[in-house]
Amino acid sequence: MEQQTKSHASLFEVYLRLRPPPLSSSQHSTTPPDRFLAVEDVDEEDALPTHITLNPPNENRRRAVEKFAFTKVFEEDATQLDVFHGTGVLPLVEGVLGAQGGNGRDGLLATLGVTGSGKSHTILGSRSQRGLTQLALDVLFRSISNNTLDPSTNTSVHATVAASDPSEAQVMSAQMFLDTMFGDPSASRGSSSRAHTPMVKRTPLFADHDLEHHPDSEVSYPSLPIDPAGSPKSIRFVRTPMAENSILASTVSTLSHLPSYMQTTAAIARKYVTKFDFKGDSYPPPTPRRHLLQRPSVIPQLPDIGNLTVDIDPNSDYAILISMYEVYNDRIFDLLTPASPNKSTKDYRRRPLLFKPTEQSPDRKVVTGLRKIICGTMREALLVLEAGLTERRVAGTGSNSVSSRSHGFFCVEVKKRRRSRMPSSWGGSALTVVDLAGSERARDAKTAGATLQEAGKINESLMYLGQCLQMQSDIGNSVKPNLVPFRQCKLTELLFSNSFPSSSISSTASHSQSQSHHRNPQKGIMIVTADPLGDFNATSQILRYSALAREVTVPRIPSVSSTIIAQSTVSHYFSQTHTRTASGGRTTPSDSERETMEIAALEIARMSEEIDGLRAELKDEQDRRCESEAHLESMRERMADIEMDIREEVFSEMEKQMEIEMRRWKASFAAEADRNGEHLDRKLEILSKTMDLDVLGSENKENFHPGETRNDDLEAENERLKREVELLRREMQCKSPSKRIPLRESKTNKAMTDLGGSMERLSFSTSSERNSRLPELKMPGNGSPLKKVRKLASKKWDVDEDDL
Numbered sequence: 001m002e003q004q005t006k007s008h009a010s011l012f013e014v015y016l017r018l019r020p021p022p023l024s025s026s027q028h029s030t031t032p033p034d035r036f037l038a039v040e041d042v043d044e045e046d047a048l049p050t051h052i053t054l055n056p057p058n059e060n061r062r063r064a065v066e067k068f069a070f071t072k073v074f075e076e077d078a079t080q081l082d083v084f085h086g087t088g089v090l091p092l093v094e095g096v097l098g099a100q101g102g103n104g105r106d107g108l109l110a111t112l113g114v115t116g117s118g119k120s121h122t123i124l125g126s127r128s129q130r131g132l133t134q135l136a137l138d139v140l141f142r143s144i145s146n147n148t149l150d151p152s153t154n155t156s157v158h159a160t161v162a163a164s165d166p167s168e169a170q171v172m173s174a175q176m177f178l179d180t181m182f183g184d185p186s187a188s189r190g191s192s193s194r195a196h197t198p199m200v201k202r203t204p205l206f207a208d209h210d211l212e213h214h215p216d217s218e219v220s221y222p223s224l225p226i227d228p229a230g231s232p233k234s235i236r237f238v239r240t241p242m243a244e245n246s247i248l249a250s251t252v253s254t255l256s257h258l259p260s261y262m263q264t265t266a267a268i269a270r271k272y273v274t275k276f277d278f279k280g281d282s283y284p285p286p287t288p289r290r291h292l293l294q295r296p297s298v299i300p301q302l303p304d305i306g307n308l309t310v311d312i313d314p315n316s317d318y319a320i321l322i323s324m325y326e327v328y329n330d331r332i333f334d335l336l337t338p339a340s341p342n343k344s345t346k347d348y349r350r351r352p353l354l355f356k357p358t359e360q361s362p363d364r365k366v367v368t369g370l371r372k373i374i375c376g377t378m379r380e381a382l383l384v385l386e387a388g389l390t391e392r393r394v395a396g397t398g399s400n401s402v403s404s405r406s407h408g409f410f411c412v413e414v415k416k417r418r419r420s421r422m423p424s425s426w427g428g429s430a431l432t433v434v435d436l437a438g439s440e441r442a443r444d445a446k447t448a449g450a451t452l453q454e455a456g457k458i459n460e461s462l463m464y465l466g467q468c469l470q471m472q473s474d475i476g477n478s479v480k481p482n483l484v485p486f487r488q489c490k491l492t493e494l495l496f497s498n499s500f501p502s503s504s505i506s507s508t509a510s511h512s513q514s515q516s517h518h519r520n521p522q523k524g525i526m527i528v529t530a531d532p533l534g535d536f537n538a539t540s541q542i543l544r545y546s547a548l549a550r551e552v553t554v555p556r557i558p559s560v561s562s563t564i565i566a567q568s569t570v571s572h573y574f575s576q577t578h579t580r581t582a583s584g585g586r587t588t589p590s591d592s593e594r595e596t597m598e599i600a601a602l603e604i605a606r607m608s609e610e611i612d613g614l615r616a617e618l619k620d621e622q623d624r625r626c627e628s629e630a631h632l633e634s635m636r637e638r639m640a641d642i643e644m645d646i647r648e649e650v651f652s653e654m655e656k657q658m659e660i661e662m663r664r665w666k667a668s669f670a671a672e673a674d675r676n677g678e679h680l681d682r683k684l685e686i687l688s689k690t691m692d693l694d695v696l697g698s699e700n701k702e703n704f705h706p707g708e709t710r711n712d713d714l715e716a717e718n719e720r721l722k723r724e725v726e727l728l729r730r731e732m733q734c735k736s737p738s739k740r741i742p743l744r745e746s747k748t749n750k751a752m753t754d755l756g757g758s759m760e761r762l763s764f765s766t767s768s769e770r771n772s773r774l775p776e777l778k779m780p781g782n783g784s785p786l787k788k789v790r791k792l793a794s795k796k797w798d799v800d801e802d803d804l
């Protein structure tokens with residue numbers, strides 16, 4: 001018997017839960033499948049078993065019988081409460097609350113298993129049964145009930161919590177978030193980013209009265225009427241009585257074969273309906289359904305843990321922040337932030353988020369940019385969980401009608417600060433609940449297109465998870481971060497990054513405000529789920545890498561070669577053969593014959609070994625090929641995503657450039673229009689001036705003859721002056737001033753000459769000549785009109801000046 005025993009896991013405690021057979025199969029199936037898993041009995045009374053044996057079914061008889069060890073094994077009849085207590089969720093919650101002072105210790109609760117083995121059932125529950133998440137929330141809220149600061153009454157809580165958050169989160173009050181998600185009529189309208197979805201059909205899963213009066217309902221919340229007025233502005237709900245009845249009928253018939261415990265919370269019901277909507281290549285994002293969220297009217301209350309609380313730090317105040325995200329195709333998406341429409345393709349997309357250390361959290365990585373909801377009550381937290389679950393990707397596969405297609409993370413951050421007059425900043429720890437997507441074999445799942453690609457990505461990430469779990473088990477307690485290959489994919493990064501002790505020694509000023517204390521590594525609980533009647537190969541693979549210890553026995557029906565090898569020596573074999581033949585009375589083989597047979601037997605043994613080795617190699621190669629194919633698929637998808645992102649970027653860049661060009665063009669167009677306007681104004685001005693001149697000219701022509709009048713005047717003046725000169729001459733002759741006469745004559749002559757010049761100029765610019773120039777000024781395009789105006793004006797001025 002070959003034995004491979006691993007030391008006790010130090011990062012995770014690993015529990016195994018077995019799923020009971022589905023009711024339908026136990027009732028109707030004539031030949032139930034073989035149970036390949038046996039739980040080993042324990043000696044101690046009340047103790048839970050820790051070992052199981054995996055017996056290969058008949059067609060796998062050549063395979064080894066494997067024995068696995070876990071922290072505890074929960075058999076098919078274990079209840080949710082058994083698992084809750086048995087796995088130590090209570091101490092996990094207590095650690096997060098930091099009862100011993102300090103910030104507490106992060107807790108991680110995860111489920112792992114083959115698809116359909118009961119992971120979601122264990123962690124999230126069903127319609128009638130609460131899961132570990134709800135139970136943990138219940139204990140948590142009840143324990144801190146006297147120390148919780150209610151954000152709805154204490155307004156500073158919101159601001160201070162948001163300020164102390166290290167992950168660039170968008171912190172929102174539960175009230176506001178729930179109003180937005182569940183379409184409260186009082187919520188602000190039109191705020192939805194899903195504004196352009198036309199004609200969304202609301203698909204009620206159950207009639208309101210069915211939900212409200214269901215016998216299992218212990219807590220009822222009013223369901224909102226489906227009212228177009230209450231929906232975001234641009235969404236029209238189509239609801240006619242006929243349509244509604246047919247939708248209801250089809251939904252009910254669809255759900256009729258489900259087990260009774262799996263009826264509805266909204267999320268579970270959506271999970272089921274999604275099967276029909278999103279399959280294969282045409283698998284769209286789940287966004288449009290979010291318009292239709294309806295407050296769940298039935299929230300399971302069982303199992304009841306009303307008497308359970310854990311210790312808390314009595315001198316501290318607490319606040320609870322809830323966030324949810326999923327890892328889909330190796331990228332992180334917020335489940336509480338609505339998708340926004342893509343500009344180019346008009347479909348709704350969510351932006352992937354980063355997992356990284358931040359300025360305020362240099363010692364540990366956080367998912368940045370999440371929306372976080374401050375919840376003051378357990379009910380609010382449950383509704384937020386419900387809203388987030390409706391966003392999670394699920395699809396129907398051959399293996400599970402409501403298969404999770406992503407790894408879902410539900411994160412409860414417990415913020416804590418010391419009570420004092422001057423409260424310190426918020427610290428705290430987080431409880432992260434992870435519902436991993438199930439591994440599946442493409443052949444069994446009968447998936448295709450996008451769902452097959454998802455499966456490839458899921459299997460790939462689970463393979464990396466397996467490697468990490470194996471490594472942490474192999475190296476035991478001295479786990480060093482660099483030995484666990486957790487950086488291979490987002491899932492393992494998220495699960496393991498904060499599993500190791502860290503202490504931040506801040507060197508920069510900005511880091512000095514951050515937590516510079518030693519941080520405890522998170523405590524991890526892994527619940528592996530398995531269906532003993534399900535897929536043997538897939539189950540065996542999951543168990544192999546998740547179990548704490550493993551023992552392998554050789555096949556029950558040994559092959560010829562292994563029989564030969566199993567013999568202590570070949571000669572021993574031959575001595576037996578020889579004895580038999582001798583006793584049978586046959587001839588004893590000669591030495592040479594014996595030698596030949598010995599060589600042949602050795603050769604057979606060698607070749608058998610070789611064949612076994614080759615077989616193992618072939619299997620490894622096949623496994624590697626499968627992995628490579630899965631990797632290739634995921635790379636292809638990544639390329640498609642990147643291409644889409646680039647296209648989007650180019651498109652928006654082009655739009656921006658076009659906008660800039662358009663603005664530039666509009667500006668130059670406006671400037672050109674202004675210039676043309678001015679030009680026209682100037683033309684009009686010139687025209688009007690020209691017309692004034694015309695009018696003036698014609699008036700002058702009609703009423704006024706300046707040349708003639710002036711001539712007459714000048715002649716009259718001339719005559720008068722002549723007379724004066726004559727008089728003066730006579731006066732001079734009478735007084736005998738003989739020398740002065742020539743002087744007087746010369747002055748008079750100059751005056752006469754000036755007058756004569758004036759008259760000549762007057763005759764030069766006659767009206768007839770001026771009129772002959774005017775048509776020239778009016779001609780368009782014949783030189784600058786401005787120049788003409790200036791010429792005209794100066795000529796006119798000359799005339800006036802001369803006239804003066």
Ligand SMILES: Nc1ncnc2c1ncn2[C@@H]1O[C@H](COP(=O)(O)OP(=O)(O)OP(=O)(O)O)[C@@H](O)[C@H]1O
Binds near residue numbers: 259
């Ligand atoms: N312990 C249990 N008791 C009763 N029913 C169970 C139990 N475990 C699982 N089931 C039922 O089995 C079905 C599949 O379970 P579930 O959806 O939880 O599987 P899963 O492992 O989460 O699958 P996947 O990985 O594909 O999402 C569901 O109908 C669930 O209610």
